[in-house]
Amino acid sequence: MTAVPGANAGTRAPHPWLFAVLYFPMGLMIGYPSVALGYLASRAGLAVSTSAAIVGMAFFAHAFKFVWAPLGDSTLSRKRWYLIAATAMTGGLFTLTVTPLGASSVPLLSVVVLGSNVAASFLAFATEGLMAHNTTVRSRGRAAGWFQSGNQFGQTAGGGLGLWFVKHLPATWMAGLALAAVIGLCALALTRLEEPPRAWSGESVGGRLREALRALVRLLRSRDGRIALLLAALPIGTGAAQFLFGALGPEFHASADTVSFVLGAGGGVAIVLGCFAGGWLADRIVATRAYALACAVSALAAAFMMVAPRDSFGYAASTLFYTFALGLCVASLTGMVLALIGEHAAATKINVFFAFNTLGGLGMIRFDGAMHDRFATSGMLAAEALAGFACLACFVLLAGRVSGADRSD
Numbered sequence: 001m002t003a004v005p006g007a008n009a010g011t012r013a014p015h016p017w018l019f020a021v022l023y024f025p026m027g028l029m030i031g032y033p034s035v036a037l038g039y040l041a042s043r044a045g046l047a048v049s050t051s052a053a054i055v056g057m058a059f060f061a062h063a064f065k066f067v068w069a070p071l072g073d074s075t076l077s078r079k080r081w082y083l084i085a086a087t088a089m090t091g092g093l094f095t096l097t098v099t100p101l102g103a104s105s106v107p108l109l110s111v112v113v114l115g116s117n118v119a120a121s122f123l124a125f126a127t128e129g130l131m132a133h134n135t136t137v138r139s140r141g142r143a144a145g146w147f148q149s150g151n152q153f154g155q156t157a158g159g160g161l162g163l164w165f166v167k168h169l170p171a172t173w174m175a176g177l178a179l180a181a182v183i184g185l186c187a188l189a190l191t192r193l194e195e196p197p198r199a200w201s202g203e204s205v206g207g208r209l210r211e212a213l214r215a216l217v218r219l220l221r222s223r224d225g226r227i228a229l230l231l232a233a234l235p236i237g238t239g240a241a242q243f244l245f246g247a248l249g250p251e252f253h254a255s256a257d258t259v260s261f262v263l264g265a266g267g268g269v270a271i272v273l274g275c276f277a278g279g280w281l282a283d284r285i286v287a288t289r290a291y292a293l294a295c296a297v298s299a300l301a302a303a304f305m306m307v308a309p310r311d312s313f314g315y316a317a318s319t320l321f322y323t324f325a326l327g328l329c330v331a332s333l334t335g336m337v338l339a340l341i342g343e344h345a346a347a348t349k350i351n352v353f354f355a356f357n358t359l360g361g362l363g364m365i366r367f368d369g370a371m372h373d374r375f376a377t378s379g380m381l382a383a384e385a386l387a388g389f390a391c392l393a394c395f396v397l398l399a400g401r402v403s404g405a406d407r408s409d
Contacts, residue, residue: 013136014192016143016279020150021189022082022127027154028162028182029089029120030058032096033113035159036166044101057110061117063358065124066351072125073345074208079130079190085123086183092116093183094176097166125347132338132346133196138283141290144334145279149272152327156268158182196343212345219340219349226402228340231288232353234391237295237329238361240368241302241384245319251377252308252315262319270320274327281328282335288399292392294325294332299388301325306381333357 034055041051072081095112099105127147135143161182165175219225249259282290305318333353341349367387372380 013139014134016135016139016146018189018192019127019131019143019147020153021186022130023124023147023150024154024158024186025086025089025183026120026124026127027151027156028158028179029092029117029154030062031155031157031159032093032162032179033058033159034155036163037096037101037109037113039163040101040166046101046103046106050103050106054106054110054113057114058117061114061121063355063362065118065121066348066355068118068121069125069347069351070209070212070345072122072347073129073212077195078126079193079195081122082126082130082190083187085119085121085126086187088119089116089123090180090183092119093162093179094173097162097172097176097179125351128350129196129343129346130190130193132341132343132350134193135338137339140338141279141282141284141287141332141335143279144282144338145275145277145331148278148327148331148334149275152271152275152330153268156264156271160264212348215345216348216352220352223402224340227288227399228336229353229356230398230402231291231336231395232333233356233360234295234395235360235364235367236388236391237291237298237326237333238357238364239298239322239326239329240361240364241305241381242319242323242326244368244372244380248319248377249315252310252312254312254315258312258316262316266316266320267323270323271327274324274329275331276327277324278328278331278333279335282332282339287332287336287339291329291332291336292395294328295388296392298322298325298329299385299392302381302388303385306378306385 037054038051041054072078075081076084092112092115096109096116099109099112101109131143131147162175162179165178166172169175169178220229245263246259249256254262278290278294281294284290285293301318301322301324305322308314308318334350337350337353364384364387368380368384371383375383
């Protein structure tokens with residue numbers, strides 16, 4: 001292994017699986033509402049729109065976390081923030097498991113999901129800062145792959161695990177304690193990582209916040225930063241069609257078991273493998289090229305699904321390939337950003353790129369929905385593939401014209 005930048009002599013870079021473990025609770029905090037609460041709400045007779053509103057509170061918190069990311073960079077230590085956030089998340093999950101589902105409890109559940117995911121955002125800031133410090137130039141792509149695999153696996157398998165606890169343990173409070181124990185075990189990975197040194201000792205919190213924002217501005221004024229932001233903001237590589245996979249099952253004559261496998265365990269494995277592949281790619285070629293290539297694979301996956309046979313095998317093969325391509329994109333995007341941000345104000349910088357990518361993804365979801373309503377499934381997939389290649393062509397044309405200062409941290 002290579003020595004960690006800034007660490008004491010002889011310190012070795014830790015294995016990046018630690019970042020998957022630390023980031024798993026982040027995915028779990030999205031996965032439990034979307035998988036477990038969604039299922040339980042339907043069994044309780046609540047409308048699908050009600051379930052969607054509860055789950056939407058989780059995504060709302062993460063769409064705007066870049067606003068408060070400077071607090072994670074400029075106040076407490078990374079490890080302390082992680083432990084505080086993990087404690088708040090365990091309280092939130094316990095509340096979600098013991099609260100009976102019904103129309104009267106929907107406001108409470110929505111507030112708890114929102115608050116727990118705000119806490120999860122600070123867990124994310126802590127993990128991002130620790131990753132930026134405990135990796136090297138050569139290992140950041142690999143670390144990004146493990147990091148995102150923890151998130152994606154938490155959203156899929158983690159949500160399923162929570163549902164299993166609720167359905168099989170004698171009491172719901174036991175499910176809450178079990179999920180709390182999972183988060184506690186993940187926090188043990190902190191002991192294997194070095195805490196980044198604070199760059200602003202002696203300054204006021206206001207001064208630290210201003211310095212974090214100045215560091216972000218310096219990055220966005222650089223040519224490398226602007227090119228990466230342009231690529232992250234393009235509505236490509238977001239996997240927008242995945243939200244329709246359940247509804248597309250009957251069109252492919254796929255059985256309920258096939259759909260369950262593809263959207264559950266099979267999809268979880270596929271996206272984790274994609275994350276590993278994206279991290280591997282980001283370590284071997286220029287980071288922006290790695291992400292652009294991953295987005296091209298994502299567009300090809302949409303095209304493949306368009307021409308796939310309308311049977312169970314075609315459904316499974318095409319959706320799993322699409323899911324793999326999504327993992328490839330999220331990991332290579334993270335690797336691209338890690339290559340730029342350095343250690344200083346890491347959470348502030350990384351979450352601006354993630355926010356622009358999320359906004360692009362929301363736009364693509366609306367685009368896919370409109371295309372599906374007008375041109376059915378094949379037209380939607382063709383439009384997504386064409387949009388992907390068109391955006392990449394625009395990026396190639398514009399990248400050479402982007403100006404800016406030399407990058408400095």
